[in-house]
Amino acid sequence: MPELPEVEVTRRSLAEVITGARIEAVRLGKPLRWPLGCAPSILVGQHMVALRRRGKYLLIDLDKGLLLLHLGMSGSLRFIRDQAPPGVHDHVDLVTSKGVLRLHDPRRFGALVYAANEDDAVAQKLLGGLGMEPLSETFTEAALLAGLKASRAPVKQVLLAGRLVVGVGNIYASEALFLAGIRPTVAGNLIGPIRARRLHAAIKTVLARAVELGGSTLRDFSNADGMAGHFQHEANVYGRAGAPCHRCGRAVQMIRQGQRSSYFCPGCQRP
DNA sequence: CTAACCTCCTGTTCGC
DNA sequence: TGCGAACAGGAGGTTA
Numbered sequence: 001m002p003e004l005p006e007v008e009v010t011r012r013s014l015a016e017v018i019t020g021a022r023i024e025a026v027r028l029g030k031p032l033r034w035p036l037g038c039a040p041s042i043l044v045g046q047h048m049v050a051l052r053r054r055g056k057y058l059l060i061d062l063d064k065g066l067l068l069l070h071l072g073m074s075g076s077l078r079f080i081r082d083q084a085p086p087g088v089h090d091h092v093d094l095v096t097s098k099g100v101l102r103l104h105d106p107r108r109f110g111a112l113v114y115a116a117n118e119d120d121a122v123a124q125k126l127l128g129g130l131g132m133e134p135l136s137e138t139f140t141e142a143a144l145l146a147g148l149k150a151s152r153a154p155v156k157q158v159l160l161a162g163r164l165v166v167g168v169g170n171i172y173a174s175e176a177l178f179l180a181g182i183r184p185t186v187a188g189n190l191i192g193p194i195r196a197r198r199l200h201a202a203i204k205t206v207l208a209r210a211v212e213l214g215g216s217t218l219r220d221f222s223n224a225d226g227m228a229g230h231f232q233h234e235a236n237v238y239g240r241a242g243a244p245c246h247r248c249g250r251a252v253q254m255i256r257q258g259q260r261s262s263y264f265c266p267g268c269q270r271p
Numbered sequence: 272c273t274a275a276c277c278t279c280c281t282g283t284t285c286g287c
Numbered sequence: 288t289g290c291g292a293a294c295a296g297g298a299g300g301t302t303a
Contacts, residue, residue: 001296033279033299056297073296074281089281107280109297126299153274162298170296218295220282259276260296 002071004134004167005210005231006221007056010077013223014101015051017079018060021096022047029091030108033072037122038114043067048096055130055166065116068126072109078102079224106220131164134203135211139165144203145196148188155191155199156184157258168203171216171238174263176202178236183269184262185255209234237263 002010026040042065049061058077060067071077081099092103092112103110115123131147132139147164148155158164159173168176177184179202182195191199215221215229218239222228232239236246241254241263250267 003297033297070297072280072298105280106282107296109280151273157274160297258274261294 001073001169001171001218002056002075002215002221003169003172003210004053004056004207005172006215006229007053007058007071007167008135008211009215009223009229010071011051011053011058013225013227014077014079017098017224018048018051018096018101020047020049021098021101023062023094023096025093025095027086027093027095029086032091032103032105032108033070033111034113036112036114038065042114043094054127055133055162056169057127059118065114066118066123068111068113068115068123069103070111072105072107072111074107074220075103075105075110076220076222077224078104078222078226129163130166131162132166134165134167134207139200139204141193141197141200144200145191145193148191148196148199151188153188154185154257155182155188156262158188159203160258160260165203167207170260170262171218171235172203172206172210174238175235176206178202178263178265178269179206181269183266183271184257184264186271237265239263 023043023046026043046062052059056070058069079099079101086093089106090102090104094101132143148158151158156173159168180199182199210231213229213231214227216231217228218232237252240252243252245252245265245268248267250265252263252265254261254263
């Protein structure tokens with residue numbers, strides 16, 4: 001599932017090749033989560049000026065306006081230079097002067113949305129409520145602590161909500177909480193400065209390491225060059241219910257929180 | 272306002 | 288072995 005590391009890995013593998021590419025045609029397959037929001041002809045003739053990331057969104061800056069692209073939970077982007085025909089799950093082709101940017105997304109939770117600018121209603125609805133970027137300087141221990149103090153919800157769900165800090169999805173929330181020694185059920189407002197400090201460091205460590213390893217490929221994620229990620233081999237708890245903790249040997253537990261599975265080690269993570 | 276639940280979708284896994 | 292049911296989950300939307 002694309003979380004911050006997978007989106008960032010995609011961005012890095014794509015930024016150089018698509019910058020300066022001129023869109024020559026737009027091919028749309030089955031509908032995605034939201035409609036494009038403009039006539040495809042608006043895009044044709046425009047150049048891709050830059051590729052940025054905000055949370056789990058990729059922002060493709062155009063000469064005029066920008067495209068917001070989300071990978072949902074099964075999406076991946078490829079940049080292909082041949083004219084291979086789209087497969088059943090290839091739902092967007094942006095044919096450019098340098099190659100074809102192709103969105104592959106079997107479950108179609110992803111989206112590609114045009115916005116006239118970053119401040120307009122369309123963009124603000126999607127980006128406006130997003131929290132801090134965890135790998136940036138704005139994400140500080142103090143800000144994390146303050147945000148946690150403001151919520152009585154379980155810390156795992158505060159992380160997943162994305163209003164305090166973005167990009168931490170189900171895999172990396174469980175992994176960060178393991179590194180921090182905090183059980184996912186602990187209420188945000190019960191986390192003090194010491195644990196907030198550990199969690200802050202753990203989030204940065206986990207996400208940076210995952211980016212380094214090309215993300216996690218649980219099923220079929222790959223970067224724009226088709227290369228898989230390897231972080232899943234370093235997971236301490238995610239997907240390891242019943243298996244012995246790498247640190248203490250006790251069985252990793254799985255629980256449900258907000259319709260999502262959470263994994264933790266009852267020995268290493270304190271309530 | 273928050274928090275719990277629902278919804279979209281399809282490939283994979285599970286139980287009988 | 289086959290088949291339907293359950294499951295996985297990002298995140299906006301709805302409801303209480």
